Amino acid sequence: MDRSGFSSTGRSDRPYRVLVVEDDGPHLSLQVDILQTLPSQVTTADSGLKALGLVKNGNFDLVLLNKRLPDIDGDEVCYRIRQELNNQLLPVIMVTGSGSSQSLHHSLSIGANDFIKKPYDPLELKSRARAAIEMKHLMDQLDDAASVLFTLAKMVEARDPTTGEHCNRLVNTCRILGETLNLSASDQEALRKGAILHDIGKIGVPDTVLLKPGELTSDEWQVMQRHAAIGADLCQQLNSVRDAVPIIRHHHERWDGSGYPDGLSGEGIPLVARVFQYADIYDALRHDRVYSKAQPVDKILEVLKLEIENGWRDPEIGRVFIDILLQDSSRFDDR
Structure with a gap:
């Protein structure tokens, strides 16, 4: 009918x-x-x-x-x-x-x-x-890169007032880390796009889960985990941002294979995703979120070292990132 x-x-x-x-x-x-x-x-x-x-x-x-x-x-x-x-x-x-x-x-x-x-x-x-x-x-x-990079990112950020300038800060952190690692121009461009688009799949996550201040239940966690695949599927259809898909899909993988959505491990995780993870972890810890308060740099260093010891992050990239933090962490706080 x-x-x-x-x-x-x-x-x-x-x-x-x-x-x-x-x-x-x-x-x-x-x-x-x-x-x-x-x-x-x-x-x-x-x-x-x-x-x-x-x-x-x-x-x-x-x-x-x-x-x-x-x-x-x-x-x-x-x-x-x-x-x-x-x-x-x-x-x-x-x-x-x-x-x-x-x-x-x-x-x-x-x-x-x-x-x-x-x-x-x-x-x-x-x-x-x-x-x-x-x-x-x-x-x-949305059929062009400019609309995607601006509109989708703003839609996600607008849902959570505590994320503020999260994407802009990530662009800056990824630029510094990418240049220090001597990444190719194409990889640095993928990082720039990925910094903005990494969480667009959260458009499909209900506010009751995305903005919950306490610990997520197992069912809610499954809902949250869907955002990586949803975002990747969306951007895979757009030629102008396809280079950011490895970051969007794999920024929650772990070095030891215990991450999601595909359980990739070691160098099987795309390089740009491994680099991006450090920028994302730093920003999540350095600024207030609905589930946690901002942490000082010395506490963040402890967390990063522990993540490496637990086998969750690329140790080589981690050493470079930690060295940058020890030399001048204020570079990452510039807007």
Whole structure:
């Protein structure tokens, strides 16, 4: 079934394309009526398998997905969208009558971007749907390096006020370390782009996880870890920033192979990713975050040495970085 409505918003020359997956007639009608005020072109499915077929063959801006369905449940649908259809950027909002935090965390861990509980306020549903869709539209419209390097980085930084000028500081730190290591011009350019784009995959991480002040649960940690692969998949499609993909995907790998997402080890981790890790660790420790306070340089030196001793970081690059810190750490604090 296809039900459409459209009026000009000034933001797009076409209505939003939304897939509503719901087997309850009254709820389906309510959701369609709400979404058509955005405006949007709404396609509906009353089962999980039908929804997967539509996603596979269609081009949607949002999936509004009921958690309970007659064949496979919403979690399974979401999982298959991410894994089998390899669609990491399609926003999925889970609709559920369950208030269980364990159930909601599971939905987020397998790929849902957000959730809304029944009964819901129509304005809340409309607001969350619009926010998810407009984020998708913006990403679809980014077709040149300048837009990617500026817009995506600012979108990520804006979500967490404590990161401040994080990307700008990383550019400076990577420049100094890259020059000291005598890296090639192409590697230094990859570092510059990677410093800005390394966390763009966090666009797909809910605020409840990204901005949580305490320790993450195992399910929340799985959600957070997805950002490396999501960001890499996005930038892999853009020729102008493809050289930064090794940093975006592998900046959380570890020298001993215990990192993510691919468990690479030693020199199997791209050189630019190994270099970038030191800049990222330094900045995370040197400035306030939602989960920690800024540390003095002597404490950071202790942490870096411990990471090397634990077998997590490239020891040769580490020695160079530590030497720079001992000589003049203020170089990294310049803006």
